[in-house]
Amino acid sequence: MISHKELFLLNNAQTSTSPNFLEIERAEGLYLYDKEGKSYMDLVSGFAVSNIGHRHPRVLDAIMGQLDKYLHLTVYGEFVQSPMVLFAQKLISVLPEELNNVYFVNSGTEATEGALKLAKRYTGRTGIVACYNSYHGSTHGALSVMGNEDYKQKYRPLLPDVSFMHFGLEEDLELITTSTACVIVETVQGEAGIRVPSAAYMQKLRAKCTETGTLLILDEIQAAFGRTGKLFAFENYGIVPDILLLAKALGGGMPIGAFVANREVMGVLKENPILGHITTFGGHPISSVAGLASLNVIIDENLVEPVNEKGRLFRELLVHPLIREVRGAGLMMCIQLDSFEQVEKVSKLCAADGVVIDWFLHCETALRVAPPLIITEEEIRIACKVILKALDAIN
Ligand SMILES: Cc1ncc(COP(=O)(O)O)c(C=O)c1O
Numbered sequence: 001m002i003s004h005k006e007l008f009l010l011n012n013a014q015t016s017t018s019p020n021f022l023e024i025e026r027a028e029g030l031y032l033y034d035k036e037g038k039s040y041m042d043l044v045s046g047f048a049v050s051n052i053g054h055r056h057p058r059v060l061d062a063i064m065g066q067l068d069k070y071l072h073l074t075v076y077g078e079f080v081q082s083p084m085v086l087f088a089q090k091l092i093s094v095l096p097e098e099l100n101n102v103y104f105v106n107s108g109t110e111a112t113e114g115a116l117k118l119a120k121r122y123t124g125r126t127g128i129v130a131c132y133n134s135y136h137g138s139t140h141g142a143l144s145v146m147g148n149e150d151y152k153q154k155y156r157p158l159l160p161d162v163s164f165m166h167f168g169l170e171e172d173l174e175l176i177t178t179s180t181a182c183v184i185v186e187t188v189q190g191e192a193g194i195r196v197p198s199a200a201y202m203q204k205l206r207a208k209c210t211e212t213g214t215l216l217i218l219d220e221i222q223a224a225f226g227r228t229g230k231l232f233a234f235e236n237y238g239i240v241p242d243i244l245l246l247a248k249a250l251g252g253g254m255p256i257g258a259f260v261a262n263r264e265v266m267g268v269l270k271e272n273p274i275l276g277h278i279t280t281f282g283g284h285p286i287s288s289v290a291g292l293a294s295l296n297v298i299i300d301e302n303l304v305e306p307v308n309e310k311g312r313l314f315r316e317l318l319v320h321p322l323i324r325e326v327r328g329a330g331l332m333m334c335i336q337l338d339s340f341e342q343v344e345k346v347s348k349l350c351a352a353d354g355v356v357i358d359w360f361l362h363c364e365t366a367l368r369v370a371p372p373l374i375i376t377e378e379e380i381r382i383a384c385k386v387i388l389k390a391l392d393a394i395n
Contacts, residue, residue: 020358022351027054030372030379032356041355041383043371048190048222048332051249052297053372059252062293066286076104076282083288090292091260094231094299096240101266104258104283108221108247109137111257112184114277115243116141116159118261119182119215121268121276127180128159129214131167133192133362136184136219136245145184147192148362168197173208182215182243187233190222193363194327194334202237215242215265221257222332225249225295226304226373229311229330236329252294256287303373307331313377314369317384320391327366331373334366335387342394343367349390355383 004023022040026033030053032040045051052059066083073079088102103118105111120126130136130145137143143152144159152158165172167189176183185205189195209216218241223233225246230236232244242265247257269276298304307330315326318335325336337343343359346367350357358368371383 020351022356029053029055030375039354040351041371041375041379041386043369043383044356044358045249045370045372046253047248047358048227048370049248049251050253050372051225051227052252052294052301052303053374054253056252056294056297058297059254059290059293062289063254063286066289070285072281072284076279081283081285081288083285083292084283087283087288087292087295090295091246091258094295095244095260098240098242098262099244099260101263102258102260103266103269103277104256104288105247105279106255106281106284106287107137107257108219108245109139109142109257110279110282111221111245111247111259112136112142112145112219113139115217115245115259115261116145116182116184117277118243118259118265118269119217122265123181123213123215125179125181125214126161127177128162129175129180129183130162130164131185131189132164133167133189133195134184134186134219135191135361136186136221151361167192167195168201170201170204173204176208176212176214178212178214180212180214182217183209184217184219186219186221186223187237188223188228188329188332190332191361191363193336193360193366194329194332194368196327196329197237199237202234202239206239209242217241217243217245219245221245221247223329226298226307227330227332227370229304229308231298231304233329249294250291251287252290252297254284254287254290256283256291258283298373301374307373310373310375310377310380313380314384317381318387320388320395322391322395328369331370331375333369334360334363335369336366338365340364345394346387346390349393350386353386353389355386357387 024032025035092100132147134147163175165175244260311330318326
């Protein structure tokens with residue numbers, strides 16, 4: 001009989017020539033289980049999605065409850081659907097008062113698209129400033145603001161009037177002018193290999209945007225919901241964006257994204273012409289109830305407060321001659337090695353020993369460490385032992 005691995009290679013479009021190939025049958029909390037019942041600690045969280053762990057009972061209950069009511073009813077923005085009404089209300093209650101209007105979409109890249117459109121529409125300007133080594137999604141608009149030419153060159157023409165600055169470099173803020181509609185920046189750069197900016201830089205960036213009437217879009221698709229030690233990463237810097245991008249952990253394991261702005265800004269999408277941005281499935285009822293349950297879990301179970309301490313424990317334990325640096329904020333971390341060859345070997349050895357670890361789109365020489373926030377001290381010690389053993393093996 002043809003195996004699922006063969007079918008996967010044959011029938012499912014591939015994104016690379018070297019997929020991971022783990023065949024997971026079940027997931028629970030921090031752990032993934034394969035067909036043979038072998039368990040794996042998930043140190044990647046499905047790429048910053050499973051902040052509360054896999055299949056949290058309160059998320060499952062919320063989904064079950066909604067299954068008895070309705071699935072899809074109509075396009076976004078027409079019927080009053082309580083799942084997305086209550087989810088938006090909760091999100092707004094934990095955000096600064098300026099961010100009081102939520103547009104739900106289906107994914108991160110759609111949140112990026114919506115935000116870029118909103119900024120152009122609201123300001124009447126066309127200029128966009130983004131950062132080198134950024135990642136905001138894979139659709140054409142998001143690709144246009146991606147700071148890596150290798151991924152873009154084959155897809156041109158892309159959006160015009162986009163310029164790039166070096167993340168964290170104050171001199172480059174000069175690129176932001178009164179012709180700039182928006183600056184789009186990851187609060188902590190993820191795919192660049194976890195680059196944490198200084199508070200001084202972020203405050204100057206905010207000030208420059210305010211001074212020029214430019215909207216500041218902070219992409220927290222990877223960094224929000226406790227990952228950096230605060231519910232939202234911008235809280236680390238004492239600033240508030242004009243538009244906030246959310247996805248990944250937003251849905252507690254279900255697909256959903258959002259761009260959040262002030263009601264007055266968001267209002268431009270509804271007239272002249274109407275339907276300035278539309279989506280069929282945005283804020284799907286199942287995703288919305290799952291997302292609301294997940295946010296409640298993060299708050300009720302106090303998952304954010306211990307994040308920095310857990311991150312510190314990782315750093316304390318991850319000491320090895322091959323490790324150049326352990327970078328990051330909270331549980332959004334990376335282990336910097338010297339080569340992709342080392343990264344690949346360590347990842348394979350870790351997987352064989354029951355720990356899933358990965359690398360980054362724009363930084364293949366560093367290992368990604370971003371476990372669910374529920375990881376315990378004991379589990380951190382076990383995970384680090386496995387990583388150190390793998391590093392010993394290739395040394
Ligand atoms: C910072 C950031 N923005 C946007 C995206 C795109 O999200 P999605 O894959 O849901 O389109 C990602 C995905 O990795 C991301 O890390």
